[in-house]
Amino acid sequence: MIQRRDVFQAISDPTRRMIIQKLSRGPQNLAGIIEDFGVSRQAIAKHIKILNECGVVSITPKGREQVCEVRMAPLDEVSNWVAESRTIWGQRFQQLGKFLDDEK
Template sequence: MRRDVFQAIADPTRRDIIGLVSHQTLNVNELAENFDMSRPAVSKHLKILRECGLLKIQKKGRERYCHADLEKLGEIAIWVHQYRRFWNTSLDKLEEALKEDQNNKPQ
């Protein structure tokens, strides 16, 4: 199954994981301690993040360390930007209409 960055951020647990590993590299056990769920459940979230390209897992001895690779979040920024332009334009038009309506009201 091909996953994308939008699937990764769709879940609040995965967003929290991204937030944690964006500040520091953590091993899987340290990461799992931050969540009230089983370690296998956390591992499933890590797998999705890795498949989406937002997480790198590096083996050192018996430990697996997770660190963020946030370059893919640029795809979300691009997507959001097009809607930001739409909403800014729409809200500007609404503001103009409200000002015009206010100016046309009898005093």
């Protein structure tokens, strides 16, 4: 069974969010990413694999190293969803406020 991953799965884990934040400062190899985390290389590699499957991180081979780089475009999906949700809920709360005012 193929598991479909999306950007929301990428940001659902605090470690992956920290990796995204670190890579937003510039591309790094796995060793550079690992140094700020108190977990094994295998654990970070698993997070990087998920981020890559979600399209948030690209991995480019450079000699014996693999360089990871954040791809910000997929995160626009999250930003758009939040903005859209904020608008919808803002309208609903305004309607609720108006309803409550009318009931007084």
